[in-house]
Amino acid sequence: MTKPFLRLAAVTLAGTLALAACSSDTGTDATIDSGTGAATSEVSLGLALSTLNNPFFVSLRDGAQAAADEAGVELVVTDARDDATQQADQVQNFSAQQLDAVLINPVDSDAAGAMLAPLIQSGTPIVAVDRAVTGVEVDSFIASDNIAGGKLAAEALAKAIGETGKVIVLQGVAGTSASRERGQGFSEGIAAFPNIEVVAMQPADFDRAQGLDVATNLLQANPDVVGIFAENDEMALGAIQALGSRAGTDVFVVGFDGTDDGVAAIDAGTLYASIAQQPEELGRAAVEAALALLAGDPVDAVVGVPVVVLTAD
């Protein structure tokens, strides 16, 4: 019993060490991943990203880089590969590099609070992007306005169905901020249309297969539904699958995120609209907020970056 266990333990240990070696290698690579030439500018900003293995954050980086280039400041970008420990090291490096301001997109909101505390004590301006930092007070928090997005979705759906009829809502993972805020915005927005009745709100966990099943069941219980709001495009595409040929003709679907598949469905006429975040704008707004802080200008504690409605028109 013990021998195979020991062997397993040894193999696991060796594997962990090998992995640790790899990740520390890549970690150093990532910290060198800096922006434009520093020699010309005196101001330098640090941008600690949670991951670059996601097109959303790559776009965010591009927006921040463009804003930094325009302002003629240096931007040091790090990629934590969704590992909070690596992000802590990278933020520590920022304070050693004596950067003028730090922009952080936390891997973990709680962990970020602890790693930022020394920087805040030394008076370095901190801007959080896309995800909030908890435990400490950052100077500004830049995020997409999901509540406004939910309202826009309600207005788009109302327009599609002629401001009257029964609608259903496919919710994301219960308890996530994205689901809560998009749902809240939608409820507030749809309340302005007295002839529209929300007959069911059910979770499909941001997943296409669940969107298909839940939409099928809800359509069974409410056959006279004319509109569906899904809190992301994946669930919207599942609902479209459930509707078959009725999608875009009898029943109109509005999604959220503006993914590639979502945009293709809008072009095909099956998805009426999708609410898109603007990651480039998030990055740009974060750099602009940091520069304003350095110039001593007032910056709002929370900056909502607008979302846009994508439709076939």
Next chain:
Amino acid sequence: MPSDAPPIRTSPRPGEQTNAQRLTERLRSAASRNGALGALLLLGAAMALLSPVFLSTQNLLNVGVQAAVIAILALGQTFVIISGGIDLSVGSVAALTAIVTGLMVADVGLPPLLAILLGLAAGLASGLVSGVLIAYGRLPAFIATLAMLSIARGLTLVLSGGVPVAQPAAVTWFGSSLWGWLPVPVLVMVALGLLAAFILNRTYTGRAIYAIGGNEEAARLSGINVGRQKLIIYGLAGTFSAVAGLVLAGRLASGQPQAAAGYELDAIAAVVIGGASLAGGQGRAFGTLVGALVLAVIRNGLNLLNVSSFWQQVVIGAVIALAVLSDTLRKRRN
């Protein structure tokens, strides 16, 4: 059922039972052999009272379709659990199959039927790798299949680049309905249920599965090649997962890199609700089908009744616990 008292018979005399009586007796004996069937009938009756839509033909067919993917994964899982093992990789393997099949048509340009065979082969191969690690590498099944869960999901992401893959018509057929009403997923589920029951009850491998799950050492001493049988068991689980992946991709008309994530837990729950023991040696294909239907009826019912999203998880957990509890209590009584 306590059977200490002789059954009281009123007219008609034995041999003259009405059809209705025969049916009730059949159901009662089936329910006493299978606690999950009782739970399913109870749930169904409750749902029929609460929602006027539940018993409609279309809704019952929907429930069947929605149970199919989990049921097929769970049938593969049944072989493994009866043999005393566990397979955590079934969901990832299903996703891998869908991506392999889609890419073979879209990128490589193979004929769809060949692509489907390759997809099934990918599932079989994943199962065999787990089987080799378990039977000959002496890894615990939990660890070997946990590794395969990660490897298969990773390969799915690598091959697809994280982007959904379009599926050929031969795959979307798996999600369609024949003659406009008979859903193919339900047919596949029933066919594989019969196949699994046949393997378990009528083949050498089936008897070996129960023997290994009952007592692996005794099975080895009685001349069963335990290593080879384990390869077959995990190969079967991988192949069943692959079919589930085709059905899922067919229903969505798309291979999703994150499809079926977490389905392994639903599959295990379905097997256990169906009366199998995680300690091995016990379980039946029919029970597993019923277990998958129990899960699908709960989810369907919660939607029809528009139960709040926060409460749904509480209800699902409670029903799983109650279904298994009633089964263990019944077994203890007998």
